[in-house]
Amino acid sequence: SQQGEEDPQALSIQEGENATMNCSYKTSINNLQWYRQNSGRGLVHLILIRSNEREKHSGRLRVTLDTSKKSSSLLITASRAADTASYFCATDPYGNNRLAFGKGNQVVVIP
Amino acid sequence: GAGVSQSPSNKVTEKGKDVELRCDPISGHTALYWYRQSLGQGLEFLIYFQGNSAPDKSGLPSDRFSAERTGGSVSTLTIQRTQQEDSAVYLCASSLAIRGIHGLFFGSGTQLSVL
Numbered sequence: 001s002q003q004g005e006e007d008p009q010a011l012s013i014q015e016g017e018n019a020t021m022n023c024s025y026k027t028s029i030n031n032l033q034w035y036r037q038n039s040g041r042g043l044v045h046l047i048l049i050r051s052n053e054r055e056k057h058s059g060r061l062r063v064t065l066d067t068s069k070k071s072s073s074l075l076i077t078a079s080r081a082a083d084t085a086s087y088f089c090a091t092d093p094y095g096n097n098r099l100a101f102g103k104g105n106q107v108v109v110i111p
Numbered sequence: 112g113a114g115v116s117q118s119p120s121n122k123v124t125e126k127g128k129d130v131e132l133r134c135d136p137i138s139g140h141t142a143l144y145w146y147r148q149s150l151g152q153g154l155e156f157l158i159y160f161q162g163n164s165a166p167d168k169s170g171l172p173s174d175r176f177s178a179e180r181t182g183g184s185v186s187t188l189t190i191q192r193t194q195q196e197d198s199a200v201y202l203c204a205s206s207l208a209i210r211g212i213h214g215l216f217f218g219s220g221t222q223l224s225v226l
Contacts, residue, residue: 096210
């Protein structure tokens, strides 16, 4: 069953603005991951945050994790047209990458 | 290879036929996964291979679905007697099996259309 649930489902922003997406889940996790998908095909792993971490950065990406609220957020700073994609969160209860994906957020960055 | 390779990239078949989908993981990755993505169901886990351990088949939707991984490398997902609801993108992924550290590397998927 799907554990991750992203919010909002669709986001349209101007280039240079920040984009924030949220994800909630229901069970305990070993880690939570964010993926990007372009054109409905292969997913690209963006970042993994473990259950004992609260925040993680990778380039223009910032991920937070609040295990007490069972929620995570992904922030993309200074967005670019190339960031236009669908973004998925995925929970990993046991640390073996048997992931439960959310429904995804469609982000459109307008040049 | 440099990435996860899947073939074919597109497959159109008639209802009732069997299909085989192939996945070639990244060299050295001991864990291999099959997921599928459809409009109605989103991304669903199907099956997971880890080294020589028995695969986790708990995500396979019916006994028409099976998968094998030969020699710890290439994997084949077989769907027997295909149905229209099997139409989806089938995604293969691999990873280094170090607990909770590495994410998945996905292939580009096989778009399966059952007519």
